[in-house]
Amino acid sequence: MVSSAIVPQPEIVYRHSVMVRITHWVNAFCLLVLLVSGLQIFNAHPTLYFGEKSEPDRAVLSMRAVEQPDGSYRGITTIGSAQFDTTGVLGLSRDASGEYEDRGFPSWITLPSYRDLATGRRWHFFFAWLFVLNGLAYLIYAAWSGHVRRDLAPTRSQLRHIGQSIWEHVRFHFPKGEEAKSYNVLQKLAYLAVIFGLLPLVVLTGLTMSPAMNAAFPFMLDVFGGRQSARTIHFLCATGITLFVVVHLVMVVATGTWNNIRSMITGRYVIETEEATHGK
Amino acid sequence: MASERLSRRSFLIRGGAVGGAVLLGGCDQLSQSPDFRDVLYKAEGATERVQRLVLSQRSLAREYTEADLSKHFKANGSTRVADPLYRQALLGGFTDWRLKIDGLVERPTALSLAELRTLPARTQITRHDCVEGWSAIGKWTGAQLGPLLQSVGLKPEARYLVFHCADKLGRTGNYYESIDLIDAFHPQTILAYDMNGAALTEPHGAPIRLRVERQLGYKHAKYVERIEAVSNFAMIRGGRGGFWEDLGYEWYAGI
Numbered sequence: 001m002v003s004s005a006i007v008p009q010p011e012i013v014y015r016h017s018v019m020v021r022i023t024h025w026v027n028a029f030c031l032l033v034l035l036v037s038g039l040q041i042f043n044a045h046p047t048l049y050f051g052e053k054s055e056p057d058r059a060v061l062s063m064r065a066v067e068q069p070d071g072s073y074r075g076i077t078t079i080g081s082a083q084f085d086t087t088g089v090l091g092l093s094r095d096a097s098g099e100y101e102d103r104g105f106p107s108w109i110t111l112p113s114y115r116d117l118a119t120g121r122r123w124h125f126f127f128a129w130l131f132v133l134n135g136l137a138y139l140i141y142a143a144w145s146g147h148v149r150r151d152l153a154p155t156r157s158q159l160r161h162i163g164q165s166i167w168e169h170v171r172f173h174f175p176k177g178e179e180a181k182s183y184n185v186l187q188k189l190a191y192l193a194v195i196f197g198l199l200p201l202v203v204l205t206g207l208t209m210s211p212a213m214n215a216a217f218p219f220m221l222d223v224f225g226g227r228q229s230a231r232t233i234h235f236l237c238a239t240g241i242t243l244f245v246v247v248h249l250v251m252v253v254a255t256g257t258w259n260n261i262r263s264m265i266t267g268r269y270v271i272e273t274e275e276a277t278h279g280k
Numbered sequence: 281m282a283s284e285r286l287s288r289r290s291f292l293i294r295g296g297a298v299g300g301a302v303l304l305g306g307c308d309q310l311s312q313s314p315d316f317r318d319v320l321y322k323a324e325g326a327t328e329r330v331q332r333l334v335l336s337q338r339s340l341a342r343e344y345t346e347a348d349l350s351k352h353f354k355a356n357g358s359t360r361v362a363d364p365l366y367r368q369a370l371l372g373g374f375t376d377w378r379l380k381i382d383g384l385v386e387r388p389t390a391l392s393l394a395e396l397r398t399l400p401a402r403t404q405i406t407r408h409d410c411v412e413g414w415s416a417i418g419k420w421t422g423a424q425l426g427p428l429l430q431s432v433g434l435k436p437e438a439r440y441l442v443f444h445c446a447d448k449l450g451r452t453g454n455y456y457e458s459i460d461l462i463d464a465f466h467p468q469t470i471l472a473y474d475m476n477g478a479a480l481t482e483p484h485g486a487p488i489r490l491r492v493e494r495q496l497g498y499k500h501a502k503y504v505e506r507i508e509a510v511s512n513f514a515m516i517r518g519g520r521g522g523f524w525e526d527l528g529y530e531w532y533a534g535i
Contacts, residue, residue, distance in 0.1 A: 036307075045413035052407055053350050054414040112311040113304050117411065118528035119311045125535065126323040210535035211409050212494045216335045218342050227407060227415050 013181055015269035020147065023138040024264060030131035031241060033123055036111040038238055039104070040120030046091070046104025048235055052226035060232060063091040065102035073100065132203060138195075151183060152192055158185035174255050176272050187251075194244050202237035205230040317528075328532035337462055341493035344405045349476060350416040353408070355483030358447035358455065361503055366446040374487040379471070383442070383508035386433030393473065393487050399423040402470050410497040411524075411533065420491050422472035426465040429509075434461075438509040442516060443490055446503035449523060457501040458513055458521040458531070459492055468493040471504065496533040498524045 016024070047062040049055065059078065063086070066076045075091030077084045088094070093106035096113055107113040111123055142148045158165070165185050168174070175184055183191070207213045208220045208230035224230040252260045263269035310316045361367070369377040378390040403421040410416075429441075441464050445455040463469055471488045473480055480486040485502025492499050499522075513519065518526025525531045 041413070044411070047414070052344070052348065052415060053417050055351060108304060112308045114308065116311070116528075118524070119317075121411075121530070122317065122320040122323070122528065123311070125327060125530075126320045129323050129326055207535070209409070210331070211341060211407075211496060212331045212335055212534035215339045215341045215494045216331070221342060227409060231413060 011271040011273055012268050013271055014267050015181075015263045016267045017145065017147070018267065019138070019141045019145070021264055021267060023134050023141070026134045027131065027138070028245075030127045030134065031245065033111065033127040034131060035238060035242060036109055037120045037123035037127070040110040040112065040115075041117060041124055042235065043104040043110060043115065044117040044120075048232040049228040050225060050232060051228050052221070054228055061235075063104040065092040065100075073102075128203075128206065135199060135203075142195075152188050152195075154185045154188045158188070161185070172254060178271075180271050190244065190247075194241070198237050198240050198244070202234060202241065205234035205237060209234065324530045324532055327530075327534050331532075331534040332462070335494070337465075338467065339494075341404075341406050341468055344407065344417050346405065346419070348405065348417045349419060353416045353418045353475075353484070354410075354414065355481075356410055356412075356497065358449055358502060359483040361447045361482065363446050363448075366503065366505075370482060370486065377487060377505075379488065379504065380506040381428070381432050381509075382506070383510050384435040384438035385429075385509050386435060387431075389432050396423050396471065396473060396488065400427045402467065403474075404468055404470070404491075404493070406468070406491070406493045408497055408500070411529065419474075419476045420470065420472040421474035421477075422470035422488065422491060424467065425469045425471060425490075426467065428471070429464060434509055437511045439511050440509070440513060440521070442508040442510055442513060442521075443501040443504045444506040444508060445501050446505050452523070453517060455501060455503070455523045456517065457490070457499055457523065458510075458516075459490075459495075459499065463492050463495065466492070466494065494534075496535075498522070498529065499533060 045054075046064070047054065047056075047059045049059055051058075060080060062078045064076050064078070065073045067073055073087075073092055074085055075087040075089065075093065077086040077090045086092075089106055090104060091102075092100055093103060095101040095103075095107050095115075101107075101115075103110075103115065110120070112119050142152075162185050169186055174180070204220065205224055207217075208224050209227060214221055214227065221227060221230070224233055259270050361370075374393045377393055379393075379396060380388075380390045382388040400423065401421060402424050403419065405417060405419045408416050408418060425441075438461070440458045440460055442456060442458045445457075447455050449455055459469075468491070470491045472485075472491045473488050475481070475484050480489060485504075488504050489502040490500050490504055510516070513521040517523075520526050521531045522529075
C-alpha cells in the first residue's frame with residue numbers, strides 16, 4: 001500500500017474561461033435543436049440536388065417510399081445511382097401512432113416529431129438566431145482574449161509531431177501531466193476546422209437558401225454553385241457537425257467523462273500527474 | 281429502497297435516459313403551446329428587420345436565361361379550382377373575368393384580362409423557391425404592380441395589399457396572401473398572365489398569379505381575383521395575413 005504522504009495530490013488547473021463555458025453549452029443546445037428541426041424541414045422535400053433548380057432526374061440523394069409489385073411499400077434511399085432499402089428508418093418509418101408513414105427521417109429524430117414544416121421552421125430560425133449571436137459573442141471574445149492564439153493555434157512543435165499524435169490517438173493513449181494542460185494538436189485542428197470552417201459554412205449556406213438574401217448578395221449563389229447546391233452543402237455541413245459531435249463525445253468519455261464535463265461546467269480540470277499515475 | 285442512495289453518477293445517467301424519452305414529447309408539447317410559439321415567432325421579426333436593412337428596396341432577384349428553364353415546373357398547392365364561377369370563366373377564356381382592386385384606394389377599379397395586358401409589363405426568368413425546399417426556374421410575363429397601384433391611387437393609410445384568390449385548399453376558406461408596399465412596388469413584382477411564353481395554365485394559377493420574387497413560393501398567390509389595400513390584416517380571417525400564415529408559417533418569409 002502506498003502511503004498518501006508520497007502520492008502527490010492531483011493538480012487542478014483552471015481550463016475553460018466562463019465565456020468559453022457559456023458559449024459552449026449554448027452552442028451545443030442550439031446545434032441539437034437546429035439538427036432535429038432541420039431534419040423536419042428536410043422531410044418536406046427529402047431530396048437533394050446540385051445547381052440552381054431541382055430536376056427530379058438529377059437528384060444526388062433522395063429518400064422515398066416506393067410501392068412494391070405486391071402493393072406494399074419500402075423505404076428507398078438513393079445516393080447517386082446506388083439504391084438502399086432503408087425501410088423503417090429512412091423514406092418510410094412508423095409515426096407516433098405506429099402507422100407507417102412516407103417520411104425522410106423518422107419521427108424520433110425530427111422536431112416536432114409529427115409532420116409540421118411550419119413549426120420546424122419556427123424552431124430552426126429562432127435557434128439559428130441564438131446560434132449566430134452566441135457564435136459572434138464567442139468569436140469576439142476569442143479574438144479579444146487571445147483564446148484563439150493561446151489555446152487553439154497549434155504550436156510548431158505540435159505540428160511537427162502530428163504523426164506521433166495520430167498514432168497515440170489510434171492506440172487510445174492520451175496526453176498526461178504537463179502535456180494535458182493544453183489541447184493536443186488533433187484537438188486544436190478539429191476545433192479550428194469546426195469553429196472557422198463548418199459552423200460559418202452552415203450559416204452561409206443557410207442564408208444562401210433565402211430568396212431575399214440572394215437578391216441582396218447574389219454572389220453567394222455563385223460561391224456555392226446555386227440555391228440547390230447550397231441546400232445540399234448545408235445538409236453535408238450538418239452531417240459533418242453531427243460526426244464531429246459524435247467523435248467529440250467519444251473522446252470526452254475516453255479521456256475521463258466526469259473530469260471533462262466538470263471542467264466544462266466549473267472550469268476546473270484535474271491533471272493526472274506522471275507521479276500519481278506511477279503511484280497507482 | 282428508501283435507504284438506497286443514488287450516487288450522483290447513476291442519478292445523472294438515469295436522468296439522462298428519462299430526459300431523452302420525455303424530450304420528444306416535451307418538445308411536441310412546447311411546439312403546441314401558444315406562449316412558447318410566440319417566443320419562437322420573435323425570430324421572424326429579427327429576420328425581417330435585418331433583411332430589410334441589408335436589402336435595398338430595388339435589389340433584384342437573379343434573372344436567368346432560357347437555357348436555365350426547368351424542364352418541368354412543379355405546380356404545388358391548389359392545381360384545380362372548384363368554384364363554379366371560376367370554372368365558367370376558365371371555359372370562356374376569362375373574357376368576362378375581372379380583377380377587382382379596392383379597399384384603401386382612391387379609385388376602386390375592375391380590370392379585364394385584356395386591359396391588364398395593355399399595362400406596363402415586365403418579363404423575367406426567375407427561380408421559384410418552394411418553402412418545401414425545391415426550386416424551379418420559369419419565365420413570367422405580367423403587369424407590374426407598382427404602376428398599377430399608382431394609377432388607382434393608394435390612400436395614405438394603406439400599408440398592405442391582400443390578394444384574395446379563387447381557390448380553396450382543404451376545407452378552409454379561399455386562399456389569400458398579403459405583402460407590404462416595399463414588395464408591392466418592387467420592379468419584379470408582377471401580376472403574371474404568361475408563363476414560359478404562353479397564357480398561364482390552371483395548375484399554375486390562371487388567369488393571373490402574383491410573382492413576388494424575393495419571397496418563398498407560398499407568397500406567390502395563384503388565381504388572384506381581388507386585390508384589397510388595407511392598413512392591417514388583424515380582422516381578416518386568422519389575422520396573420522395569409523392562408524399558410526394562419527397555419528403557422530411566417531408572414532415575412534424571407535428565408
